[in-house]
Amino acid sequence: MRVPVSWLREYVDLPAELTARDLAAGLISVGLEVETVDEIGADITGPIVLGRVREIEELTGFKKPIRYCRVDVGAANGTGEPQGIVCGARNFSEGDPVVVALPGATLPGGFAISARTTYGRVSEGMICSATELGLWEDHTGIVVLPEGLGEPGADIHDLLGLREDVLDIAVTPDRGYTLSIRGVAREAAATYGVSFHDPADVPVSGTAEGGYPATVADPAICSRYVLRGVTGFDPDAESPLWMKRRLAQTGVRPISLAVDVTNYVLMELGQPLHAWDRDKLRGPIEVRLAHSGEQLETLDHVKRSLDPDDILITDESGPINIAGVMGGATTEIDPTSTNVIIEAAHFSETHIARASRRHQLSSESSRRFERGVDSELQLAAATRAVNLLAEFGGAGVEEGYTHIDLSVAREPITIDERLPARVSGVDYPAGTTVRRLREVGCAVEEAGQTLWVTPPSWRPDITDPNDLAEEVIRLEGYGEIPSIPPRAPAGRGLTSGQRIRRAVGRGLAGAGFIETLSYPFVGEGHFDGLRLGPDDERRRAVRLTNPLNDDEPLLRTTLLPGLLRTLVRNVGRGFNDVALFEIGLVYLPKEGAPEYAPMPPVDRGPTPEERANLEEALPEQPRRVAAVLAGNRELSGWWGKGRQATWADAIEAAREVGRAAGAELRPRPADDSPWHPGRCAALYVVNNSDGGSGAGTLVGHAGELHPRVIGSYGLPARTVAMEVELDVIEAARTTVRAPEISGYPVAAQDVALVVDNSVLAADVEEALRSGAGDLLESVRLFDVYTGEQVGEGRKSLAYNLRFRAGDRTLTAEETTVARDAAVAAAASRTGAVLRG
Known part of the structure; x- marks a missing residue:
């Protein structure tokens, strides 16, 4: 949300000496994310004044129409004589007030103005367009000022607001009310303890009878619906300059008066509005959910298939709007519209959010609806809009209006007055909680230490006592919360497993390997790439209900796919000699486990039975160590030739894991995917129970990868790898003792x-x-x-x-x-x- 500071000051009595950066710091202290303070117009300097066109001479003989104008700039040029300026615009006449940049001025982008000869005349300055002044995007011609702004030669900087500080605020989902000047002004008033003047305090004239007929099918999709109309609107009426300027400062492009008014009220109050050409409506309006098979051509001229979850605005012709997202093309305001209906509503947040994503239409309206708008603002916003149409478009406001109120009063929240102090650890003075909650807009009833608090209509995010405590704490200042480091109780240090994992990591790092972390998600394609047989146990994987990537819906049963992808990425970036390892979990489904894990409720802890069901659904999660090597194991240099990594290096990496864990691994020839037959070793850990004389327990494999695996992953030739079970090695390890050093000769x-x-x-x-x-x-x-x-x-x-x-x-x-x-x-x- 972009917030011009001068607009903000209209609704909150900020100290005159308060700078925009100080204001940004204050808003940040209460939890708003002010990302930047943009100093618009700071690069505009020099004489830019109001001028009046006295004479226009049409120049001929050129490829495009050119005019030589004599412009009265008062005493601003030092002579009082009209200024001669060459201009190509055609949208002004003799007698019109315009903006003149005199020689010595600098416009946005460092564009310096000087007297120069062009088209056979000396042009002593420039008559400016809105784009050239950085006011808003407009390529139709120069700015023609309204009468009464001032006399020729008057400085235009303040008259047009060329210089403005704008706060750029990243609005979080829980603070949708700050997507408006009104919401930010209320925050600023609470921050500095000054008065707030609500722009929504609009006198509502007329009666709630005789308005355009409308019905709401279900209060769950729309709790409040307002329609107000105007007649005799002048479609050629221009939006006032100040309105265009403010819209541009907030990031909205001025279009026409009817559209600009709805956007202006949206930015001012945070209530989305929609304007229809009344003469294009066909019969009563109904707010309902879409029917299967319905379609609507939206304002962007795309014909969209509607979903039964979409909230629609309909008339007798069918859908005319996707509520809260985008209007239909058949009822839009056009350059001939004279009778206008303004719609203001409170739609269901979740329906609007889903519709916006479903149709890939994120608009200023949908952004606000999905975060929650003020549920009591609709009549005031619609009234504000029709009053602006009457003031600047010559329209007459209809006496009757439609107001459907299906809202339910919010229940008060019970809170202990001392809860914010207990949560923050700050001893707030008595009465602080009540005072701060009232500044937020809450209605508070006191009964000793117990408070009954009704949140304001513009704060749907406040639902429980902790939300209320957060409001008190943030307004009192997060900086007041003391920083007290927690005192860790005395412990027994690292567990045996933690020590082993650290020893293994240090051992492999010391051997020249680099540790990497991979996502635990894989797809069937990874198993195919490893040439795993159809009956291979590693193909039995846990499937995710909602995977991040549709191509990787499974939890890994081996560490190798992630390591091989990382190896390919490094080689592709020019690192040809790579040695990587990873220590991580794999996920093996239990026999007889349910296909889907149960989903316990989140409003309480799970019962013993629910915990047992969850434990039953969880897969086995053994810890493994894997490593891959490609390129040279020993680099070449002045000391001699290098040596390429071979299957023996993969076996040695596995034996290094055993040594670091305090166990001995012994290799045996094997034939197992994804390794090359004849260059694959099965690794066995020596058991303590048989004194090391038995065959041991199989813990993994090592060797050179199969050429087809190398081809499927795009690996370097002769890539080698190993993977072993760290948990099994840990269980079989011997007691580590310090060696006895003998002083006798060998x-x-x-x-x-x-x-x-x-x-x-x-x-x-x-x-x-x-x-x-x-x-x-x-x-x-x-x-x-x-x-x-x-x-x-x-x-x-x-x-x-x-x-x-x-x-x-x-x-x-x-x-x-x-x-x-x-x-x-x-x-x-x-x-x-x-x-x-």
Whole structure:
């Protein structure tokens, strides 16, 4: 809402020294969102005066009509002689008062005026149009002023209001009443404790009989309906300059007097109005809901199919308006209309909001109706409009008018006078609550500390005691509320799960991965892109009743789609070497869970039975960790060539998760979507219950993605990924203890074992560990060889074994015995042969 400060001052006695920026700060302090203070006309300088055209000479011989005018500007030019000005406009005559910018003036946009020779004459200034002055958009010609504004040479700045401060307020949905000068003026009066003069205090003449016939089918869609008429309206009458100027300052384009009057009252009072050509109406008016199949051509000349939820204004010919949204083309005011009917109504907010969105028609009227307008303002607004049509359009106001009142009186709200103090923590003086609520416009009855408060008709947002408390608190000032930091009670720190998640995040970040967060919404297309089979459990997903995106109506069952989309976005922006990870929840539907979750009421807490039903409908939500890598894992530079990320890096990322969580992950060959067959590993966590000797529990997969998956997502070639169950890893983790540091030397032994190609290096390593005993400190595979020396179908695995004791230096015999025991165990379990 754009609010000219001079217009605001007409209705509230603001201090003369109060600047527009100070006023904006005051309104912000009571909860209004003043976004900017626009200083309109601040760039207009120099002599801009009232002039009177004395002579007009028509110049010939040019491609367009040109006039040389002698304009009386009084003593403003220093000589008192008429000023010679060349002008191309045709909408003025000799004797007309006009606006003249003399040499030395500057118009909006930095347009400097000077004397110059044009069309063979010296033009000493410019006769100005409304557009050139920044008043409003008008390309029909120059501004012809009304008589009586002043004598030639009078400064025009104040006469036309060229300089104006305008507040631009972002109106929140709960404060629809501030979509008007009246509403903002009331807020300003309460803010500064000054008098407010209500522009809606309009004497209503006439009688509520004999008006244009109308009926309302249902009070639920329209609680008040007013029609007032005028006759003998002059369709050629011009809107006064001050009205055009104010409309333009509020962001409304002046059109014609009849339209401008309805828009002016809308901006002034906040009540939407509609004007009809009375001679185009056919019989009585009825306010009703639309019937199936009805259509209406609206003012924008679009034929619209109407919905049974639309509120319509109809006559005997059918629909003539979509109520509160847009009028119909058949009854609009045209340049020949002389008899006018003004409509003012109070329509249902929810119906108007739905109709506006349904037909994609957001208008100044619908914005106000959907936020709630004053339910008692309609007769005053319609009267104000017909009085303006009579004053400036020569119309006669009809004595009779239509006023249908189906409204219900609002029930008072009971509130404890001390509630605002309890809510804010401020000890307000006695009587503050009553005083502030009356400033808001409430009717207050007192009975000790108990108050019965009836909110005003323009505040439909006030419905309970907390709303009333908010009004008191904001008018007293949010700045008065003390800032007292809450004192956190002593706690036990982070939970075990929180510590593990932070350790995992730090571990992956330390390994060069960047954490990302993805939306948990996916569609069937993502599952297709991952090449999940029709029976894959990951296709069983929870469906959202009201998804944000129709293409993603499901909750994710894997973290990979979000990570892969993020990877593609980064690569598309030139980041070719990417390593990303995410720690998040997936959502797995329970067996036998209902298709739709129950919706408990919001006016109370759920009952135990309702809570149980909700818990039953909620999906399982295990926590997982996933990572993706593309491009180089090791960058190239002066130190040497880079190294592309491979399936081994994905496995190592998963093992880093295990190490950070205090568990050990062991890879096994696997074939699972969306990974490449032969380059996919299943990851198992070692269980504590079997001492680490068993197969363990499957927690995820890692490896290179399948080429078709890479193609469907548009990923870089050879992209690798991993995903593991963090909750399962946490449950299987071992107790983390500080390592015992031995001061005795290490004894290292290398062994090379020849095994079949089908034997896994992990199995050989596990056998070596089990056979070497407690003296073994670590095992590291440092070489793999295949070739003629070991035979076809065989491979040589070379391991470095490190032995150390905590209480002594190992002898060569002890080291040899331990090494031989490790080799014997490997031979027994895997068929390994010590390479000669």
